[in-house]
Amino acid sequence: MGIFIVLNLSLLLMSLVVYNPFVFVPLLSLFPKTAAKLLYKVDWGGYTDFWQKFYAPLVGVLPLSWKKKIMLSGGIEKISPKEQCNFILDVYTGSNDDQNAQPIHFIKKISPEAVDLLWNYYQPDDCEYWDLREKIVKAGQRLTDKQFKSLLYWKHSTLAKEYISHNYLNDQVMKYLLETNNEDEFFYCVKLYGLSKNMLSVISNDPRLMQMYQETCQTA
Numbered sequence: 001m002g003i004f005i006v007l008n009l010s011l012l013l014m015s016l017v018v019y020n021p022f023v024f025v026p027l028l029s030l031f032p033k034t035a036a037k038l039l040y041k042v043d044w045g046g047y048t049d050f051w052q053k054f055y056a057p058l059v060g061v062l063p064l065s066w067k068k069k070i071m072l073s074g075g076i077e078k079i080s081p082k083e084q085c086n087f088i089l090d091v092y093t094g095s096n097d098d099q100n101a102q103p104i105h106f107i108k109k110i111s112p113e114a115v116d117l118l119w120n121y122y123q124p125d126d127c128e129y130w131d132l133r134e135k136i137v138k139a140g141q142r143l144t145d146k147q148f149k150s151l152l153y154w155k156h157s158t159l160a161k162e163y164i165s166h167n168y169l170n171d172q173v174m175k176y177l178l179e180t181n182n183e184d185e186f187f188y189c190v191k192l193y194g195l196s197k198n199m200l201s202v203i204s205n206d207p208r209l210m211q212m213y214q215e216t217c218q219t220a
Helices: 002-017 021-030 032-041 046-061 064-072 081-092 096-100 102-107 112-119 129-138 145-153 157-164 171-179 183-193 197-203 207-219
Strands: none
Touching: 021 032, 021 046, 021 064, 032 046, 032 064, 064 081, 064 102, 081 102, 081 112, 102 129, 112 129, 129 157, 145 157, 145 171, 157 183, 171 183, 171 197, 183 207, 197 207
16 A cells, blocks of 8 residues: 555656646757657556657657657657658658668667568659668568569569568578569579578479589578
């Protein structure tokens, strides 16, 4: 009972001293990193969930320079996939420095659902299409089989290899590489990760592929 009272008093004190809008709003404006840690790094279950939702509208309208500090301090994991996507697009369309470097830091933290939204945001004929997808790959995010296959469909071999360097391909995708004559990417993956027994049986009846496999193993 005593612990329960102490806990409730502690939460009441936090509400008055820290999360009180008269205190927290100036703190958010002057020290966004500190405020973000108090809002997103402290985990007291429903209590902190309440304050995250309470201040979400305010965070949403803050200047981008402040919002970036908040998102890097843990905020980006707490917002919805759609909000994550919109935030990345805000950063991506910012200054040249933002476009070249910062989105990758944020993309590393977003959910698979947000990655999917970003991947499909632009149409193939938009000039920004592959710039953003390249950042997704360089951030080390896991792609769906369909997304990876699109790298090959649009002839982005270098980007496909960049992805393979961070991610092992499953047998279905490996078979697809052979079926579409993307042997370079196939053996690049073999060199990095080896070949499953199932895939070894697939190429065992093809002398040319077996020779390439053996040569790859020798140089791995």
